[in-house]
Amino acid sequence: MTSSATKTAGIQKPFIIPVFIPHAGCPHRCVFCSQEDITRQGGGPYPSEAVRARIDAFLKFKGPGRGEVQVSFYGGNFLGLEPAEILRLLAGADRFVRSGAVDGIRFSTRPDTITPDRLDLLSEFPVAVVELGAQSMDDGVLAEARRGHTAADTRAAVLRLKSRGLSVGLQMMAGLPGDTPEKTCGTAREIADLSPDFVRIYPTLVLKNSLLAAWHRQGRYAPLSLEDAVALVARLHAFFVRKGIPVIRMGLQASESLNDAGTVVAGPYHPAFGHLVYSRQFLSCASKLLENEAAGSSPVVIQVHPRNISRMRGLGNKNIEILKKMFHIDRIAVIPNPAVSMTAVRVNRTGDIYSGPFDK
Numbered sequence: 001m002t003s004s005a006t007k008t009a010g011i012q013k014p015f016i017i018p019v020f021i022p023h024a025g026c027p028h029r030c031v032f033c034s035q036e037d038i039t040r041q042g043g044g045p046y047p048s049e050a051v052r053a054r055i056d057a058f059l060k061f062k063g064p065g066r067g068e069v070q071v072s073f074y075g076g077n078f079l080g081l082e083p084a085e086i087l088r089l090l091a092g093a094d095r096f097v098r099s100g101a102v103d104g105i106r107f108s109t110r111p112d113t114i115t116p117d118r119l120d121l122l123s124e125f126p127v128a129v130v131e132l133g134a135q136s137m138d139d140g141v142l143a144e145a146r147r148g149h150t151a152a153d154t155r156a157a158v159l160r161l162k163s164r165g166l167s168v169g170l171q172m173m174a175g176l177p178g179d180t181p182e183k184t185c186g187t188a189r190e191i192a193d194l195s196p197d198f199v200r201i202y203p204t205l206v207l208k209n210s211l212l213a214a215w216h217r218q219g220r221y222a223p224l225s226l227e228d229a230v231a232l233v234a235r236l237h238a239f240f241v242r243k244g245i246p247v248i249r250m251g252l253q254a255s256e257s258l259n260d261a262g263t264v265v266a267g268p269y270h271p272a273f274g275h276l277v278y279s280r281q282f283l284s285c286a287s288k289l290l291e292n293e294a295a296g297s298s299p300v301v302i303q304v305h306p307r308n309i310s311r312m313r314g315l316g317n318k319n320i321e322i323l324k325k326m327f328h329i330d331r332i333a334v335i336p337n338p339a340v341s342m343t344a345v346r347v348n349r350t351g352d353i354y355s356g357p358f359d360k
């Protein structure tokens, strides 16, 4: 069943009701994964009553102006569950679709679960979107991460999902064991070739209860620094923007659990990781416009779309301080201008518009 959910992703975000099923249906643990650390929730069972109560509770928070409402089963390998369990969970969410409170269902699953049999189970339900954990398109990296599937599985899965008219989201990671920035960029290129409806990009974190934490203790794995991760994800994001593929998340969603000292043992975690990426891109755009300008006494006015003001300024106004130092500018004003596109920066001293994509 198709959905307009992801087609409208750039216009109106869907209102997603997450139902976490940590590690449900997982054939084993991938080295980087510890859903308990992310969700602070134990494993199943997931009684229908509890699922229903969670959906009801979330529906109360749906404000006006939100897009489609979707119930989403996250944190596990949905199609790796037993068929009866898949059908039970889908039926529980479907009740809300039938009542008109919810528009569709989505879930995340491994590429190697996208088999014709499993897809047949979905046919009676309003499944709108399937998110695949591709993580890497390099078979060596996938093997080191103990994913237990190959890049070919991901390619085949995307084709199968598309042939059933389903929207497809692909999740990729950066900084996995054995990965390099070049391999990560190769993964992005291969993912773009599959034309997913959207992507999510997650820098690898060392979570307390993951196997990676042991590898890190043993000196066998070193994560990306925050700075390197931001720079790399900024490149990936710019690449997907150029390809017209929406990036709907960069970095894990901040949560109380992740913010707790000790949950993230090491790695580029930041509660506003996506914001850091955008800020870096805006800094780069403004620098490009200013770099050929002679220092002058007149103030510089930077115009961006109203929704990009804080991205242009950077956390704690950091970008503005950097630009002032770099270009010996005394005063910089950042002003909102709805006429400037979401991926552009206008600097009035030069009169130029640097229109995206960011960071070529």
Ligand code: SF4
Binding pocket: 023, 026, 027, 028, 029, 030, 033, 034, 035, 075, 076, 077, 110, 133
């Ligand atoms: S990454 Fe996915 S398949 Fe691997 S352990 Fe985590 S939830 Fe399971």
